[in-house]
Amino acid sequence: MPPHDAGADAPGVDPQWLWLTSAAPRRGRKPAYSREAITAAAVELADAEGLEAVTMRKVAAQVGAGVMTLYSYAPDKETLLNLMVDHVSGELPTAAPPTGDWRADLKDIARLQRTLMLRHPWLPAALSTRRAPGPHTLAFLERALAALRPTGLDGAAKLEIFAQLTAFVAGHVTHEIAQAAASRSPDRAAAEARYLARVAADGRHPELAEALAAPGRALAPEATFTRFLNRLIDGLDT
Template structure:
């Protein structure tokens, strides 16, 4: 294990590795904030080390004094924006309200920084802001008797719902940005094919959804909270008071 590189959270703010040429002091925070700005405006893929260096007026190699590689940079920027969730220091003791607060704050965060919904999650981020969210949610269930596996599964159910919902929201936004066709226009263009499917009689359940769907449709906020309440109902059914 001696050859393993330390986590970014155990590395100093600035590497001692010198860069050739005149030196100017930057900070890891500058690098992180520049990366977030680019990702917000142009998408996550645009936030390359070269592009970030240009944003802050540094040479590309200078950035490696502050961030070892792109993987570390991703951890840093995800944790930085997670701090925007603004959760209280500790849970209120009302597990349902606390879990709902996490879900709502997480969705709001993803809608502000849509690149969060487009990145492949990979390993968990263990930065201070991310750990606070984890600690808050996990300790919301302290009053109940459950194993670690049960606790992780139930909180994973909540997080999975939020991430799945918001990825669908962001997906429509990204498609509209890329193609100029939003959800309403797509539905208008596909209406002839939808009628063809209904008349074919081959998909009765799907046809019922098409024919009986109310208009206007339930707004995203209402759909999110409707689904969130069902997820919390499911979690509640699994809870057993502690001794």
């Protein structure tokens, strides 16, 4: 477990303890479990049942351990969430060198993030609060910063752009998942369309009426994401 005073001066996870110290107990017999196995079990649980299903008790049951055993590897759920985020971030490829076209490279990075978040739908919510970046997260950040080198921006601006991009992808994926769920209820979608048509015809919302009367855009998820992403990246002012 982290030092007793690890959280005494500042709330949250102590990143040095989490990422720069050994995950295994240093004394006694060889541990029956590993931080990696416990994290993988938590990810599997979140993928199947959602983030709210991830409790220390359920994860312990998943790996066949007692709850107290888990505390040797992850003393609380916040630590476990940090481990989970970095674990799935290991699925992101980091070896591709920058092409020199930073906008194209950022779009590729965003697409990789979207694919990861759709594979792990709990990830956007897990990213909604500050996380202590682990080795996999930092490796992907390194790729993004390298892609931004041609911009000539300072380090703070590059970090802001990466944070903005990640927030956009997380928000879009959250909306995309919600829209997919709504599309499985055609009666609800039809009711919403009738409502908007009636509101647009009442004469009090001329801008909405004009917008709804315009030709529709492709609604395929990939096309919609690409359209929004292009607006974001192409509009960045360096």
